[in-house]
Amino acid sequence: METRFRTLKDIPLEEELVPGTMICAGCGGALLVRIFEKVLGSNVITVNAAGCMTMLSVFPFTPFKSSWFYVAMASAPAAAQGVRDALDILIKKNKIDSKDNLKVLVLTGDGAASGIGLQSTSAAIQRGLDFYYLVYDNEAFSNTGFQASESSPFASATKTTSPTETHEGVMSQKKDLFEIWRAHKPPYVATISPAFIKDMMQKIERSSQFKGPKLFIANSPCPPGWGIESDQVIRVANLAVETGIWPLKEAINGEVRHTWMQKRRPVEEYLKTQERFEHLFKPTRNDEIINQLQKRVDDYWSSVKK
Amino acid sequence: MKQLITGNAAVATAVKLCNVEYIPAYPITPQTEIIELLSRWINEEKMDAKFVTYDSEHSMISAAGAASLVGARTFTASSSQGLLYAFEMLYNVSGWRAPIVLANVSRAVASPITLEPDHNDVLAARDSGFLQIHAETCQEVLDSVIMAYKISEDNRVRLPVIVNLDGFYLSYTREPVDIPAQELVSQFLPEYKPVFGYLDGQNPISMGVTVLSSNAYSYFKYQLHLASLNALNVHEEISQQFEKLFGRKYGLVDEYMLDDADYVIVMTNSFATMGKAAINRLRGEGKKVGLLRIRMIRPFPKKIIAEKLAGKKAVGVIDQNISVGSGGILYPEITSALYHSNERPKSIISFIGGLGGKKISISEFRHILSTLETSFHVDKFPVQSVMLFTEDDWGSVKEMLKIAGKGEVSGN
């Protein structure tokens, strides 16, 4: 399919979100939402699961030019189905003009997407709901101050997994939402990154040709949670991709294709940028854990078809 | 046209007559027959609506509220644990001011798990902002669903409604029900118009937004209360319109042999039918006893309850529910409604009966009356709720305890 995003300069100049939100300075998730909404355009309803992005609209202010609907943490995809179905009913009955139809976007954090909201997400995919689903994956419950979620990476420090002499942070592996979703055989699944905006815009565009679930999981650096300066967000996101920790890929009708396949840098370069991995280097270097992290990434990539 | 149908079929029939457009569903006994019927009618193209099975009641109620806000008339149903599973969303949907109708087929709440009715499920939702209409007969079930849409979509109210019917005692019980003509129902209930206008690209709106201001929170929350209270008058008004078209009249409360009664038993839902039979029997024995059934539980009709019970010698409230550690749930509400009445009864006594669908026998009704009489004549008032449980009831439990390996249990 011909893309309208051949270079970064093809980005739509219309802003769907105006400034003035309460979201943290330098929030990776906020950037993702801004770009996502730009590509989708103005006729959108954003159905928001409880999380950081809840803070986008706080009475009496909203940054949105289009509609927004805050639902509970567990059931945003279900509410999205209610919205979609009602729109379809009303369009069929000519109560809504089809030119005023809305695209439905569910916005959710990783805590909801991988845990309390996974059931309703799975059901929405299984029913074939025609919607976009964007997970801003900041790898913890950031809105409540950065506690471990099911998406927190191995060996990362969070407020509930403080590294000590006997603990190396999160002791379990990050849940693989991409594969969980792909197992449902939706038409479109992709990973995206705020450091790869052109890739992201092309993926949203590509997904839009499909009716049904269009699912995105986005690496979403969180300055206060990850312990990085806000200006480093894009750098860190870039390293996540270039070290192979955050593979950029898509699956169209289940067929996986990687959209970034270059020479990888050592994982260590990514880890060193963030305070949440500081305990792997200070006071003494923990080669065992660092090697484990590297091996996991290597194993992943060795299984990727060239 | 009268037909022999179950309470569940009465709900489904009313939903069809109301031209409901969207039905999010999730099965649970004893409600399931409602959604089975509706889905069948939709598949047979007897009904123009969309039916979607969700992954849980929590999701189901989320979707119901959402669809209603967008502009589709929406119905859903649940029961017991299902209603409790959806609990968070009940509060949300009322806060969204989404006028959905939910049929709750009452079933006692686990644990222990059981199937037959009491009202701990529906009364747990009493603070959620949903209006609650509790029905006694299959006819009342059908009529209440139709009235519920009219009340909930009225801009003086704009709150969701639960219509409650007892599992088994109504849900699976067939009795003759007069099914109104479609034209009359359509005349009574005009097309649904969402309060913010149909949600589309022309009408952007932010819904369900966070307020971080306690002042704003207080304002919005109290508005729900005012909206709910408005339903008292709106119900009366709509009830008159309903009577004009359909010939049946419903009040906020329903009374039986009340006028000249010295002693009154207060009940809700289908067990009131058994209460009426007991009144007949006791009247036959010369006892001046009557019954008051509360039909509208939210908003709670304090004024009319106080009026109806004024001047009585003593009142017994049967709560078919139990607030563990306190007693009957409705008892304190009724008592407080009477406190400032100059003619308040000398005593108001709390009884717990019908838990898990246990029938209330004539012995139990007789015990209620004698307790009321004693309280009036010799100033003896039980401090805690009185449990209605007979020797025979205990005998059967004792047998089961033995089989369950607990040996011979003494006491009682």
Place this chain on the structure above:
Amino acid sequence: MITVSLFGRGGQGIKTASHIVGDAAFTSGNHVQDQPLYGAERRGAPISAYVRISQTPILERGKITNSSLVVIADDSLLDSIVDNPLQTVTDSTVIMINSSKGVSEIRTRYNINNVLAVLDLTKLTQDITHKSIPGVAVASTTCKLLGFEFDVIEKSLRAELKEIGIHQEDISRNVELARSCFNQTTHAKIETITKIKIKESPIIDPIYHHPQISTCTITATGNSRLRERGAWSNFKPVIDYEGCTKCMICYVYCPDSAFTIDVKGFPVVDYDACKGCNICKTECPTKVISLVRRENK
């Protein structure tokens, strides 16, 4: 009872400042309550913290609505409609403001007739600690106004900074900062709350409103623009257009829609919208964006 309200922004150390003040008051033998108040934690978002100090048990809780002493760690809050700290001020409230502006300018601009101290604590903090978190300077100044001894302040601040994991060398610099603030401030006469005239408001009986009004929705669109976020940072990005190649990287990566592209294709920063994350500066491939301290800070 003396009531102290501290106002600042997330990341400025306001919570810690309130703890230091609370500690110092407690060590000095008082009954104390201290409490930070923030919604969802956000760097740069307004936060407040409250300290109650009394010789008798404290029969109060929550947000302070009438302050003996108001401490404003960030003068940009004075321009805020919603979060304005002057809301808790009465005639006899003493006010301390961290600002680079002069006392008379602040008095005139915000119509303040109270006892007022204006100090540039941010500059002092930067000079001594090489960081711009003014919490300790705010705490020390507040303690001095309240009449606590420096020994007590030092002990409290060492304990509090250690608790939140500050390194030893940074603690030492902060002690130096605290001493400097202590020495340049004079003790003020702070009224106890019993002397403060409390503004009362009659009870109303709310009436029902149409659900279009009384449902918590926002029917306005894009109105968050009314909230200026420029005050979230001490620095702002300034573009040197000489070397700008119009690559649009800065525009693309801005999380806050703070850039627009002008007719000639150059990026333009909306400084009221910019939260100062500085992604644009870091990502600019030709390095033509520099950081300049904001004038009004």
